[in-house]
Each structure stands twice: as structure tokens, then as C-alpha cells.
Ligand SMILES: Cc1cc2nc3c(=O)[nH]c(=O)nc-3n(C[C@H](O)[C@H](O)[C@H](O)COP(=O)(O)OP(=O)(O)OC[C@H]3O[C@@H](n4cnc5c(N)ncnc54)[C@H](O)[C@@H]3O)c2cc1C
């Protein structure tokens with residue numbers, strides 16, 4: 001009898017047009033990128049085939065005392081392999097940092113709505129801290145296009161510039177700054193002329209701490225630059241079944257996991 005693997009089930013579900021549920025994926029590689037920041041590569045053909053930039057996956061800790069899954073944006077896709085990049089902030093990420101190649105981890109996704117990248121533009125990826133990983137995948141996907149789309153990365157780090165080398169292969173221009181030298185709005189001010197004179201009009205895609213994104217929204221709206229923000233909210237289920245992730249917006253209370261995580265400046269009421 002042929003062996004039925006998780007990958008077979010995922011493929012069959014995808015072919016039948018159904019989304020697979022929670023499943024067990026193999027860890028292909030795991031390493032530390034910088035102090036406290038880890039890269040985890042899992043094999044998941046369904047996520048690899050379907051995920052779009054800013055969508056996320058839920059990882060389930062094996063420790064049953066942690067009932068809730070932890071959401072992570074996808075940072076890279078290569079074949080059937082999906083890369084996540086995360087920082088240790090608590091018990092869940094501490095547990096994941098112990099995973100090594102050959103281990104398994106339970107996964108659900110992809111979840112949420114992606115960035116709207118339907119226009120040909122200069123996509124300016126403005127990320128702060130661990131908001132950077134989903135923007136790496138946005139850069140990867142945007143760089144595959146041959147419609148004149150450009151990619152400019154503007155990353156702000158606490159200290160180590162852990163993602164500059166990862167985005168460089170996909171970006172037309174890369175800029176970064178650490179807390180010691182300033183923030184991403186300082187960087188946006190520095191490159192404003194460059195953005196204004198490029199062959200494509202800029203569209204900002206941003207992810208990072210909320211105060212940073214609000215400052216980016218104000219900067220962008222003063223210049224009439226369209227911007228989209230992937231919110232980092234504390235989550236429960238990750239797919240709309242609880243109310244752990246609600247945010248107050250001018251349109252009422254929205255669920256970050258199901259209505260987002262991507263919202264426009266206007267949806268959030270973040271205009272200057
Ligand atoms: C859509 C989405 C995508 C994300 N992508 C990434 C990613 O690519 N890389 C990455 O490192 N992290 C990402 N995060 C954040 C990540 O989910 C949390 O850091 C993780 O769940 C923490 O789990 P823990 O058990 O280690 O920490 P916990 O013990 O649950 O919490 C430890 C501390 O972190 C804070 N915290 C936990 N979750 C969040 C959150 N979602 N936002 C802000 N603060 C939080 C808590 O308030 C607490 O202070 C993402 C979050 C969302 C909502």
C-alpha cells in the first residue's frame with residue numbers, strides 16, 4: 001500500500017479546491033540569524049503554492065499548556081519549502097527556537113488577506129524589527145514580475161541588520177537604519193527625492209510596530225502616497241472565530257486576522 005504523507009493530503013486537498021486544516025510539517029532547516037532571531041524552514045507544499053505576501057501561518061507549540069497558535073508571516077518560498085523568521089519574545093518562540101531539521105511542527109494556513117500589489121509601481125517596503133519578514137516575501141514575489149515593477153526596501157532595525165542580505169537579491173534599492181542612527185521616517189526623508197524622480201510612482205507596503213506604522217502613514221498621506229499596513233495584533237484563533245485580535249477603526253471593530261492583517265491608511269483612519 002502506498003504511504004500517504006501529509007504532503008499527499010495537502011496536494012489532494014489543494015487539487016480538490018479545499019483548504020487543508022491543521023497539519024504536521026517537517027522542519028527542513030533551522031538556524032540563528034542574529035542574537036535572538038531565528039530562521040525556520042518547513043516543508044509545506046500547500047503554503048508554498050498558495051501564500052501571498054503578508055499572509056501568515058499559525059504554528060502550534062507542542063507544549064499543551066500553550067493552547068493558542070502563534071502567527072508568523074512568510075519570509076520566503078523556495079519549491080515546497082517555506083521560510084519563517086522570528087524573534088524569541090516568549091514561551092512559544094522559545095520552544096520553536098529548539099526545533100532542528102527532521103523535527104515536526106503543526107501548522108495552519110495561509111491565513112489572512114495579502115497586500116494588494118495589482119498595480120505596476122515602485123513598491124517601497126517599509127519594515128521595522130520583526131515586521132520585516134513578510135516584506136522579504138513581498139520583495140521576492142514582486143521581483144519576479146516583468147511589468148516594470150520596482151522594489152525599494154526601507155528597513156529599521158533595533159541593532160543587527162539581519163535582513164539586508166536577504167532582501168538585496170530582490171530589491172532595486174535597499175536602505176536600512178538602526179535605532180542608534182534614527183528611524184525609518186528619517187530614512188524616508190533621506191530618499192524622498194529618489195522616490196519622486198523614479199520611473200514608477202511609489203506605493204508603500206509596511207509592517208512593524210504600530211507607532212512606526214502610524215508615523216509612516218502620516219508621512220505617506222502628507223505626500224499623497226498610497227500605503228498599506230500589515231498589523232501586528234495579539235491573536236487567538238487566527239481565522240475569525242474569536243475576538244482576540246479586534247482593532248477599532250473608523251469602519252468599526254475589525255478582526256486583524258480575517259479582515260486584515262493588511263489595511264489601508266484610510267481604513268485605519270491614520271491620515272495625517
Ligand atoms: C500577522 C502576524 C504576523 C507575524 N509575523 C511575525 C514574524 O514574521 N516574525 C516574528 O518574529 N513575529 C511575528 N509576529 C508576532 C508573533 O506572532 C509573536 O511574537 C508570537 O506569537 C509570540 O509568541 P510567544 O509565545 O513567544 O510570546 P508570548 O508569550 O505570547 O508573548 C510574549 C510578549 O510578546 C507580545 N506579543 C505576543 N504576540 C504579539 C503580537 N502579535 N504583536 C505584538 N506583540 C506580541 C506579548 O504581548 C508579550 O509581551 C506576527 C504576528 C502577527 C499577528
Ligand code: FES
Nearest residue numbers: 236237238242257
Ligand atoms: S484571532 Fe480569533 S478572531 Fe482574530
